[in-house]
């Protein structure tokens with residue numbers, strides 16, 4: 001609906017559909033429909049709950065007139081006597097309280113069940129959506145923002161929606177019952193009382209808009225706090241190393257203070273509402289008392305009716321207040337809902353529309369006039385042409401920021417090309433199913449992500465159905481044997497979040513083992529050893545050499561030996577292929593980029609290192 005084709009950036013506060021109630025309710029329908037029976041039951045339970053308020057007030061009249069004042073009243077030819085009522089009313093009160101309590105429990109139970117179910121179902125669907133969204137979405141939206149839309153908004157929406165509806169039904173029936181009691185006792189007084197109470201709606205509606213604005217801002221700040229917190233987590237070493245603790249602290253402190261200010265401004269604005277409403281109501285009650293006195297004196301009203309009336313009027317104040325509050329809440333619910341469904345509506349850019357399963361051997365890989373940009377601002381790759389045959393090793397070299405990583409990230413379609421095409425076996429990679437395409441590629445990056453879990457679990461992510469023998473083989477080939485043997489729990493050793501308990505070389509070798517066990521015909525190595533010291537680099541390089549055996553390899557490397565052994569070296573600078581050829585060929589080019597690079601970086605490295 002609201003998807004902007006040019007950007008996937010979510011708005012921090014709002015979405016365009018926040019006021020399109022009909023649309024939002026329609027979107028909610030699939031979540032509400034399966035629970036219809038329970039929802040209706042909850043509503044039906046809310047009706048007697050509301051009416052019970054009226055019954056208590058209603059009973060006061062016969063109690064006072066008959067029991068206290070000793071009058072006899074007849075209902076339908078049946079005369080109520082003092083003795084009968086004085087016996088029946090006290091246990092009656094207990095009975096009604098018991099019934100009300102039971103209904104309330106059932107009602108709360110049902111309402112919580114329904115709202116949790118709805119919010120769980122929304123979250124499940126939403127996560128399925130999120131996990132399939134493409135890299136660009138994650139590039140453009142901060143974690144805090146997405147987390148608040150994923151975790152907070154569905155809860156808020158579902159819980160408040162059900163609770164408000166439940167409260168509205170209860171308040172409405174309660175008000176109806178009480179108004180009936182008022183009318184029954186004295187229609188003149190009822191007219192005055194209800195009119196005055198009705199006036200209390202006025203300040204409520206005035207406040208609604210302001211409350212909405214503040215609550216939106218609170219959500220934004222909440223998201224910012226989450227983002228900062230996530231950064232504190234993943235950036236803790238940078239923060240410590242650069243002594244940025246105070247910086248982070250001040251940032252978060254400011255946000256926390258902002259939350260405080262926002263919430264206090266809400267309280268400041270909304271806090272006077274209830275006392276003010278009560279003040280208005282007190283005018284009504286005062287007037288009713290004054291006028292009621294006259295009616296009693298003139299014999300137009302019994303004392304019982306009067307007591308019953310005043311009780312009803314006081315009781316009526318609560319449902320009216322609830323109605324007002326919940327009507328205000330409902331606006332927030334729609335804002336939350338609109339944020340949730342906006343996230344739902346993001347279509348991943350990477351369309352999985354290919355029909356063919358890529359199962360055959362990949363004989364050729366070709367970049368044909370490929371241009372690419374991450375965003376509208378600038379094109380990152382210009383007119384890339386490159387042909388690779390099965391089993392070849394292609395080494396990319398060039399200045400940092402030249403576009404090497406971008407080129408290889410196009411192969412598994414982390415991003416799609418803007419112009420031109422990438423062909424596997426002379427067929428556009430978009431014609432293959434995404435899963436089968438990605439199954440043909442293993443990647444090892446400079447920073448590899450290690451999931452929470454054991455070493456074994458992390459390796460098995462490459463291939464869940466690997467046999468024990470296969471696992472053993474990759475552990476050997478990835479030079480992990482000694483490391484695993486040194487761990488108390490061996491391969492079942494638990495790894496700390498983000499691999500914090502491992503060295504860079506260990507993480508790389510686990511990542512290599514993961515890539516090996518996937519056994520994909522194409523291997524992408526993006527500076528897989530550049531973050532390592534010389535010693536661990538060597539071990540990781542042995543592991544990589546095993547991974548590269550008999551594969552088609554795209555390697556971005558800074559080591560001469562890797563480059564030297566490549567079938568083709570491609571120099572990429574400023575998004576263009578400047579030169580391509582073998583080591584010898586490229587060295588021959590007078591003033592060539594590779595030759596310059598070689599003289600500056602590689603010349604002193606020993607090729608025999610491996």
Ligand SMILES: Nc1ncnc2c1ncn2[C@@H]1O[C@H](COP(=O)(O)OP(=O)(O)O)[C@@H](O)[C@H]1O
Pocket residue numbers: 139374375380398399400401402403404405406407
């Ligand atoms: N996710 C991204 N979003 C926007 N721009 C990016 C992104 N990743 C890389 N770039 C930009 O694309 C250009 C090429 O980057 P990259 O391919 O990583 O270079 P290299 O790997 O050669 O160092 C750089 O200008 C970089 O700023």
Ligand SMILES: [Mg+2]
Pocket residue numbers: 404405406526
């Ligand atoms: Mg790079």
